[in-house]
Amino acid sequence: MLLTTFFVKDSLVKSNVSEAQSNLLNYNSIIANQVAPFISNIDNEYTFKYVDDIIKQNSLEYGARTLVLTTGNQVIVDSYDLLRATSIDNRETDAASTGNDISNIYVYGDEYLLYAAVPIIDRDDIVGVIFTSMEANYIFDDINAFMDKLFIIFSMAILVSIFISMLFADIISKPIERLTVSVKTITQGKYDTKVEIHGNDEIGELGKAFNIMTTKLYQVEERRKKFVSNVSHELRTPMTSMKIVSDTLLSAPNWDEGIYREFMVDINSEIDRLNKIIDSLLYLVRVEKDELELDLSMTYVNYLLEWVIKTLNPIALKKDIQLTLTANNKIQIQLDQEKMQQCLLNIIGNSVKYTPDEGKVWVELEENRDHIIIKVNDTGIGIPEKDLPFIFDRFYRVDEARARKTGGTGLGLSIAQQIIQLHQGTISVTSELGVGTQVAITLPKK
Missing domain, CATH: 3.30.450.20 (PAS domain)
Incomplete structure (x- = not known):
């Protein structure tokens, strides 16, 4: 001044x-x-x-x-x-x-x-x-008279500026203090913390972004807890079964060879199931850590689908299910053939698995200018609407009892989704309970 x-x-x-x-x-x-x-x-x-x-x-x-x-x-x-x-x-x-x-x-x-x-x-x-x-x-x-007046004006302006600065400093610092407290709370593992910040200024936008972040952190933490719980449960189930069978074998000195063999078959089946769960988990971990690389090659999608249907056809015939493919044109795109086979085996296999005897499963291959679309349709039991948003979650099962009976790990659809996303594609599901389900896979041509 x-x-x-x-x-x-x-x-x-x-x-x-x-x-x-x-x-x-x-x-x-x-x-x-x-x-x-x-x-x-x-x-x-x-x-x-x-x-x-x-x-x-x-x-x-x-x-x-x-x-x-x-x-x-x-x-x-x-x-x-x-x-x-x-x-x-x-x-x-x-x-x-x-x-x-x-x-x-x-x-x-x-x-x-x-x-x-x-x-x-x-x-x-x-x-x-x-x-x-x-x-x-x-x-x-x-x-001098003018300068005296100017000095008074400057002094008043400085005082007003100081007052406004203190006021705005308080207005700005209070939300930041609340934000700081919330951050410290989150570091303690309380991911459902929210900060109350109002307004449409930069601080308000920061508060909204912070609340979105905490919501996502909370969701991730809940999924992590659920995942750990599910993994523990899924791993414990075959271990418990093997423990019961082995304890039963040890409870008596002599068993009939047929019973002994039957128990050993059960143990072997549980070991296979355990290995399958562990392999699936390791596969998902590799995908999420970006350690999984695609081995792309020019592939005829028609032939790939024919191979998958041929592989699953014996299972379909046991249930008297009609398993068919409709493809009007031969379509060739860049794919990782092995991973896409695994993906399609999971999706079409699920349709066969959850379609009652004498039902139908039909696969359609279509294309437009930029994409190919694979539609897997069935006349199965359908999926309740409330369960549709969660079917790609790990270990999620619509019906636990039916899943135990069919021997699924609850990881197949999650793995399939990851493979499709690696190919820059999308997967969606529509279903009507008691009528059937359609799974649509969209993949880019280039």
């Missing part, structure tokens, strides 16, 4: 002094023009009286002291009648006697004086000098 005040005051002083000097020079020029024709005859009593009246009248009106001098700096007329017939030698009169207009300001103690001098020219000859002096304190008095 002090620096600004200094520059403002300096600028005002220069401007006002320059204006006062210009005005005083104009005043001198006007008087010079009035008295120029009479200077050559100034010794005449009447001429002198006329010039003297002009000088005194103008001096009185302007509030200045005016002198008329010869080119030799001899005072002819003095509006104060004090310096007549004396000599004055200063910068201003010297400059004016050589034909220059000049004005300067001087300081004498606490007084400011403004001097100005112009030549008196009559028929292109310099015949004298008009020299004027006047008190210039008014210039600085006006500036």
Whole structure:
């Protein structure tokens, strides 16, 4: 503020002094023009009286002291009648006697004086000098009064700025403090924490983004807990079965060989199931860690689907299910053949698995300009609408009892979705309970 005040005051002083000097020079020029024709005859009593009246009248009106001098700096007329017939030698009169207009300001103690001098020219000859002096304190008095007001305004502006800054600092800091507390709470594992921040400014947007993040963290944490719980349950089930069978075998010294073999078959089946779960889990982990790379090759999708249907057809025949493929054109795109086989085996296999005896499962292969679409339709039991959003979740089963009976791990659809997403594709499911289900796979051609 002090620096600004200094520059403002300096600028005002220069401007006002320059204006006062210009005005005083104009005043001198006007008087010079009035008295120029009479200077050559100034010794005449009447001429002198006329010039003297002009000088005194103008001096009185302007509030200045005016002198008329010869080119030799001899005072002819003095509006104060004090310096007549004396000599004055200063910068201003010297400059004016050589034909220059000049004005300067001087300081004498606490007084400011403004001097100005112009030549008196009559028929292109310099015949004298008009020299004027006047008190210039008014210039600085006006500036000082203005600066006092400006200082008051600046001081008030600073006080208002401080008040507004403190107010806004409080408005801004409070939400940030709440946000900081919420962050610390989240670090303690409380992922359902929310921060209450209102408004549409940057802080409000930050609060909304934070709440979205905590919601997702909470969802991830819930899925993690559920996943750990499901994995523990899924791994414990075959282990429990094997424990029961082995305890039963150990409970008696002698068992019939047929019973012994039957128990060993059960144990072997549970071991296979356990290996299947572990392999599926490891596969998912590799996918999520981006360690799984696609081995792409140009593949006829028709032949791939025919191979999958041929593989599953024996299972379908056991249930007297019609398993068919409809494909009007041969379609060739870049695929990881092995992974896509696994994906289609899971999806079409599920349709066969959950379709009652004498039902139908039919696969349709279609294409448009940019994509191919594989539709797997069945006349199976269908999926309740409330379960559709969760069928791709790990270990999710619509019917636990039926899943145990069919021997699923609850990971097949999750793996299939990951494979399709690796191919930059999408998978969607529509179903009607008691009518059937359609799974639609969309894959890009390029």
